[in-house]
Every structure is written in structure tokens, then in C-alpha cells.
Amino acid sequence: MKERIVSVDIFRGATILLMVLVNTPGTWTNVFAPFRHAQWHGYTPTDLVFPFFLFIVGTSIVFSYKNKSVNSATYKKIGVRTLKLIGLGLFLGAFLISFPFIKEWSEIRFPGVLQRIGVVFFFTSVLFINCNWKTLLGITITFLVGYWLLMTLVPVEGVASTLERAPNNLANWIDVKVFGSHNYKPDYDPEGLLSTIPSIASSLLGVFTGLVLLSKQEKKATILMGIGGSLLIVGHLWDIVFPINKALWTSSFVLVTAGWANLILALIYYITDIKKIQFGSIFKYTGANAIIVYFLSSFIAKIMGQIQVGDTSLHGWLFQKIYVNNVISMETSSLLYALTVVAFYALLAYVLYKKKIFIKV
Known part of the structure; x- marks a missing residue:
């Protein structure tokens, strides 16, 4: 298509950043209920994220393979x-x-x-x-x-x-x-x-x-x-x-x-x-490199979880040193950590987009 459907790019990028958000809390023991998966039957907002991505995969296939x-x-x-x-x-x-x-x-x-x-x-x-x-x-x-x-x-x-x-x-x-x-x-x-x-x-x-x-x-x-x-x-x-x-x-x-x-x-x-209202450009940037952003977020989180710092991991050490205090709840601290991670990958996506680097998997 000569003119891209902006909403599809925004939806894809927002879904990826939500996947990063729910996958990287400061601590899994302190997470607000909407950011947890349902115990078994039923669903929470978090349970929508992965099916949203598979849904937009199907939508994108139409654009990519229609001809x-x-x-x-x-x-x-x-x-x-x-x-x-x-x-x-x-x-x-x-x-x-x-x-x-x-x-x-x-x-x-x-x-x-x-x-x-x-x-x-x-x-x-x-x-x-x-x-x-x-x-x-x-x-x-x-x-x-x-x-x-x-x-x-x-x-x-x-x-x-x-x-x-x-x-x-x-x-x-x-x-x-x-x-x-x-x-x-x-x-x-x-x-x-x-x-x-x-x-x-x-x-x-x-x-x-x-x-x-x-x-x-x-x-x-x-x-x-x-x-x-x-x-x-x-x-x-x-x-x-x-x-x-x-x-x-x-x-x-x-x-x-x-x-x-x-x-x-x-x-x-x-x-x-x-x-034609300008909205969600950062999501559009993320959507342009969706898979690589998800992969890097998972890969780096895995590394940070394996590097030992004292009696905890690098991930745990950063969370305790920077985000945990006596003023706000542990759930809020955990969410702030996740939001920081999201901001980092959104910034990375922005840099890649502006440099016209699109890593296709």
C-alpha cells in the first residue's frame, strides 16, 4: 500500500510494549492484579496481550501477501x-x-x-x-x-x-x-x-x-x-x-x-x-521492529536474571537499589521498574526507526 494504515502499526507496537511491560516487573511477587495472568479460567488485561499480537500478525499477513x-x-x-x-x-x-x-x-x-x-x-x-x-x-x-x-x-x-x-x-x-x-x-x-x-x-x-x-x-x-x-x-x-x-x-x-x-x-x-489525528508515534516506531524488540527484551532480561550480584541477580539488585523505598508500595515499585524497561525499548525502537534500521525476522 502506498499509504500505510497507521493504526495497524500503532496497534502492533503498543502490543509489543505491553508484552515487555507484563514480562519484566521488578518482582513477580508484587504485581498489580491487572498485570497478572488469570489463575486458570477467566481473563485479565494481561491475558489479552499475546492473542492481540497473533491477531495483528494475521492482519499484517493480508498487507504483506495480498499480491x-x-x-x-x-x-x-x-x-x-x-x-x-x-x-x-x-x-x-x-x-x-x-x-x-x-x-x-x-x-x-x-x-x-x-x-x-x-x-x-x-x-x-x-x-x-x-x-x-x-x-x-x-x-x-x-x-x-x-x-x-x-x-x-x-x-x-x-x-x-x-x-x-x-x-x-x-x-x-x-x-x-x-x-x-x-x-x-x-x-x-x-x-x-x-x-x-x-x-x-x-x-x-x-x-x-x-x-x-x-x-x-x-x-x-x-x-x-x-x-x-x-x-x-x-x-x-x-x-x-x-x-x-x-x-x-x-x-x-x-x-x-x-x-x-x-x-x-x-x-x-x-x-x-x-x-488524521497524530497519535502514538512511539508505538509506530516500535511496531516497525516488533520482533527484534521483543527478542532483545527477553534476551537481556534473561541475562540480567543470571548475573549474580551478592545473593541476588543483577535484575534484583537494580530493583532493590533504585526502585524499592518506604514511600511507595512494592507493587508500585515493581511497576516503575517495568515502565523503565518499556521506556528503554521504546527509545531503542525510536533510534532504529530514525536511522531507518529495520531488522526483519
């Missing part, structure tokens, strides 16, 4: 980017700062955020370049309904399946059987294998939003508001029988998070692309 031919060159481009994302994720999961610089094999986590982004990007891209919107809609519905039926009707080793965190939860059971000790937790992984199916649907819903933005429809913001509101209603109704759950990435969770994504994107689109 691409279905040939080996296109598949190669998709495949290479997928492998890069998965490789970066595996690197984060295995990295140590000390020799031999890689964790013991049994301690390496195989699933992860970047790995899921890579897999979702691959399937969404391939489906988009090969299917029309009606077929994509059918696939999305099949993924969501099929996952619901699998999770609620398929028994686990002869025991009726449950949606609780238990051995007879199908998604958890598959992750343990396939990945063994290479999971986030001994009994499950929030970026697990089976739950990747509905996460692809999160991205496909973003594709439909991209198609609306590229269409010649008038009142696009109104259309997105209608889509968002409808998804929210259906998602919350589905919650009655298939609870909203990020760890399981339930179908109701997919619809509710995509609903909020459409509503927020519609608002930003109205402000920036319709009313």
Missing part, C-alpha cells in the same frame, strides 16, 4: 521466516550466560512465545495465499468447534476429559506425552501443542480484519466495531460451556480476545486513519 503469487519463492520466504522465529524462541529457551552456554537437555523448554508466533505465521500465511475468505471462515470455525469437541468429548486414558489443570486434561496430557520435561511446567505449557490449533484461529480472525481494512467498504471503523462486539458476545456465551482460558487457549478465549482487538483497533483507526 503474492503462490509459488516456491513465496513458500520459501514464509518457511525461512518461520524457522527464524522458531530458532530464536528455542535459543531463548536454551541460553545460559556461562559455559557451555546451553542448559542441560532436560531443562530446555521446547514450546514458547516466539515458537508459537512462528507456527501461527506459517499456517496463517499458507492458508491466506491459497484460500478465499469463505474458505478461511470455514477453516476458522472448524478449528474452534473442533478444538471444543476434542477438549470436552475425547477421554484421556479411559477417563473423561476435564478443563481443569489435571492429568485428564487433553491438551495438558498431550504436552506431557510429547514434550516430557521440556514444558513450561511439569504438567502443562501455555504455548502447548494442541492449543496451537485455536491460536491459528486467533490469527485468521486478524486476517478478516485486514481484509476489511483493505476493502472499499465505507465506515470501516463501524464494521470493525460490529465484528468486535459480536465476537465478544458469542465468546462470553461460549464461556458458559467452554470457559475462557488463556493457558488452554480455548475457543471462547479466541473470540473474546479477537473481539477486544477489533474494538481497540477500530478506535485507533478512527483517530489516526480517518480523523
Whole structure:
């Protein structure tokens, strides 16, 4: 597009900075409730962040591949980017700062955020370049309904399946059987294998939003508001029988998070692309190097967590020395630390953008 849709860039960048914010508190033991994930069923604002990014991945795929031919060159481009994302994720999961610089094999986590982004990007891209919107809609519905039926009707080793965190939860059971000790937790992984199916649907819903933005429809913001509101209603109704759950990435969770994504994107689109009001430039700068900002934030946080300073880590030492005092609460101190980290990466994104450095993964 000769004229970029500014709201998409802003949404992408804001989502990345929110991911940095919720992933780097001063201390995990003192975090305000909205910045925590739900214990199991239900959702908090923090639970919206990752599905928002998968949603905008789908929207961006529409812009990137709308004119691409279905040939080996296109598949190669998709495949290479997928492998890069998965490789970066595996690197984060295995990295140590000390020799031999890689964790013991049994301690390496195989699933992860970047790995899921890579897999979702691959399937969404391939489906988009090969299917029309009606077929994509059918696939999305099949993924969501099929996952619901699998999770609620398929028994686990002869025991009726449950949606609780238990051995007879199908998604958890598959992750343990396939990945063994290479999971986030001994009994499950929030970026697990089976739950990747509905996460692809999160991205496909973003594709439909991209198609609306590229269409010649008038009142696009109104259309997105209608889509968002409808998804929210259906998602919350589905919650009655298939609870909203990020760890399981339930179908109701997919619809509710995509609903909020459409509503927020519609608002930003109205402000920036319709009313032409200058807004959120720093988010636009971050969105231009979204993956590298997320990777660096995770990588540097990992390093700071491994460097020992006395009886704590460099991360803990900085937090205690600079942010902890007797005037404000520990939760506020923890949030201020996270905001400082966000400000650093926003500044880095600004410098990269102004120097026209765009690191594509």
C-alpha cells in the first residue's frame, strides 16, 4: 500500500510494549492484579496481550501477501521466516550466560512465545495465499468447534476429559506425552501443542480484519466495531460451556480476545486513519521492529536474571537499589521498574526507526 494504515502499526507496537511491560516487573511477587495472568479460567488485561499480537500478525499477513503469487519463492520466504522465529524462541529457551552456554537437555523448554508466533505465521500465511475468505471462515470455525469437541468429548486414558489443570486434561496430557520435561511446567505449557490449533484461529480472525481494512467498504471503523462486539458476545456465551482460558487457549478465549482487538483497533483507526489525528508515534516506531524488540527484551532480561550480584541477580539488585523505598508500595515499585524497561525499548525502537534500521525476522 502506498499509504500505510497507521493504526495497524500503532496497534502492533503498543502490543509489543505491553508484552515487555507484563514480562519484566521488578518482582513477580508484587504485581498489580491487572498485570497478572488469570489463575486458570477467566481473563485479565494481561491475558489479552499475546492473542492481540497473533491477531495483528494475521492482519499484517493480508498487507504483506495480498499480491503474492503462490509459488516456491513465496513458500520459501514464509518457511525461512518461520524457522527464524522458531530458532530464536528455542535459543531463548536454551541460553545460559556461562559455559557451555546451553542448559542441560532436560531443562530446555521446547514450546514458547516466539515458537508459537512462528507456527501461527506459517499456517496463517499458507492458508491466506491459497484460500478465499469463505474458505478461511470455514477453516476458522472448524478449528474452534473442533478444538471444543476434542477438549470436552475425547477421554484421556479411559477417563473423561476435564478443563481443569489435571492429568485428564487433553491438551495438558498431550504436552506431557510429547514434550516430557521440556514444558513450561511439569504438567502443562501455555504455548502447548494442541492449543496451537485455536491460536491459528486467533490469527485468521486478524486476517478478516485486514481484509476489511483493505476493502472499499465505507465506515470501516463501524464494521470493525460490529465484528468486535459480536465476537465478544458469542465468546462470553461460549464461556458458559467452554470457559475462557488463556493457558488452554480455548475457543471462547479466541473470540473474546479477537473481539477486544477489533474494538481497540477500530478506535485507533478512527483517530489516526480517518480523523488524521497524530497519535502514538512511539508505538509506530516500535511496531516497525516488533520482533527484534521483543527478542532483545527477553534476551537481556534473561541475562540480567543470571548475573549474580551478592545473593541476588543483577535484575534484583537494580530493583532493590533504585526502585524499592518506604514511600511507595512494592507493587508500585515493581511497576516503575517495568515502565523503565518499556521506556528503554521504546527509545531503542525510536533510534532504529530514525536511522531507518529495520531488522526483519
